[in-house]
Amino acid sequence: MNRSFTRCLSLFILAILAVSVQADDSVRRLLYVSSRDGAGGRGGKGIYVYDIDHGHKLVKFIDMPELGGTRGATACAATGRFYIAHNQDKLLCLDLKTEKVLWEKQYPKEEGGCDRIGITPDGKKLYAPGGWWSNNPNVKVIDGENGDLITNVAISKSGGIHNLIVSLDGTRVYCGSVRDEMLSVIDTKTDTVVKKVGPIIGVIQPLTIDGSHKRAYINTHLYRKPGYGVGFEIGDVQTGKILHIVNVPGLENEKGRCHGIGLTPDEKEVWLCDQSRKQMHVFDNTSAPPKFVKTLPVAIKSHGWICFSRDGQYAWPDTGEVFDARTKEVVAHLTEQPNGKGSHIASSKFIEIHWKGEEVIWAGRQMGVGYVSPK
């Protein structure tokens, strides 16, 4: 009796240990949503953390009352750091493990502000556009360790430097100005502009890049040219030429600024934000040019943003809705309370973070970039 009891107890303990070990080994996928969005979001000041695998329920809220309007967010798995550009001219570094602010820098006005930031995968260099509101012509190259300015890369004489992506391998930075018709490509080894892509119609707004760094999908101001209306442009990053101007059928003569464009990770679809109509347009990207598939309604008129979970299961616009990217149905909402209740949280500055035990093992991008590797 005693022996069998001991055996059972041992098995029970082993089972528990096994489950614990398994739990430690499992990857926990969390969505870090920085708030309050400087372009008009909803929520408190801080970071809302949602569990992607459990109905996007709120896990915690990292209170950061010092935050001004957020302009950009990025994270680095190698260093376990999360960065937020806020208040137009401030950059803040947070340790994801301890959730403590490691440093915060405020850059002088003559050095421009901090807009949609990005970071190299090793965490050594941050790239900060001078801000759409600023006449500063540069992207700041900043030391990811301490926030010190390393150098400036001139992008556009008229300033207005706004959106930016660091390529998955960290070798290139893609950046545009809201006052310029050319997309700039920066070599991160030399921190010089090595290619210009364009001219596009109007100015560069949000953009995304495929995994092989061949194609840039760009929100431009098509509506400024009669007959182009709502849509986007695709540029060839190698040649610098514009390959396609893609319209939403039936909206060629409509006015409306599209802000937000994302590739599904498998690059089979392009999603386009059309915030003036509270819509999202989906295109089939397996053909060139991409073909319009369908239009999805979104809940609120937001600033406009779209990104996807790394596995391609979920689409995250900046409306606080969570779409199943395959069925195109809304499956959850980002809310201010852990039980899925309370007001919806809306922000366009969010990053997917993967944890294994106590370690950050992967960090996503603000933009819905492609992840198909070069063949």
Next chain:
Amino acid sequence: MYRLTYWLVVVLVATTAQLLMAVDPLVKPFPPKIEHPSDNPTTPAKVSLGKKLFFDTRLSQTEKISCSSCHDPAKAWTDGRQFAIGVHGRVGKRNTPSLFNVAYNEHQFWNGRVLTLEKQALEPIKHPSEMNMNLSKLVVKLEEIEEYRTAFLDAFDGSVTPENIGKAIAAFERMIISKEAAIDRYSRGEKAALSATARRGMNLFFGDARCHLCHSGPNFSDQKFHNIGVGVAARDQGRSLVTSRVKDHGAFKTPTLREVAHTAPYMHDGSIKTLEAVVKHYNFGGVTDAENPTRDELLEVLYLSEKQVSDLVVFLKEGLSSPTK
């Protein structure tokens, strides 16, 4: 000969059509005809009485404050302060709006809680933070003054009543019309009326800066209410106090932009001191540090450069306002 006449007519018609299109005004002719209410037709005697009442400090409890204390004609019919100062130095909660072109307002006060000027005119007189005057006492007081007895006899049937006080002041206020502005001359085809900078600003006003979406019509107001992200932290309910609709929270009436260069400080709470700061506020889509779920959907980040902001301000000053003396 007939053929020549035919072609002359064709050319004449085409040219006329082109000219008409060319002068299609950005702004409808100003000032539009004033619609006087049927129960308060205007007369010179009524306007004269209204003017007398408007400038008379005896209408206040302390006999130190008149309507003109806050609506000073020398300050574009404002007081130039963030908030009005009433009897005993009491400070109001909202900025004094200019009286320019109130004849065209469909609603009175920042939240539109009163529809007619006749009713509006009595509210500040009664308000404890403004003139704090009991209307029954005011009637008795005015009846004791000879010049008012005569004036009320000329303007009405002689009876001094709160209703007639309101009517007289309203009749006077309807006469407060801003001068023709450079934009009016420009709209009539006088291209030199606006400088090149002001024209750039005007194009922004009617284009990318989206100002015209609310500041529309000859008086540059859509007569609607918008939450533009101002004073959100102060939790002023704005229009929702009148309508009880959540979506109207923090919404206030679109003011005229005529003479806007002379009506600082700006917004319902007088919180913005300069036109430059106003345009910058809109440039960021009316987003501030305060959470604002009912911010008007018309507001978008404008992405204007500093130069464009400056051009737009020049248009507001040169195009819509009288030259500074």
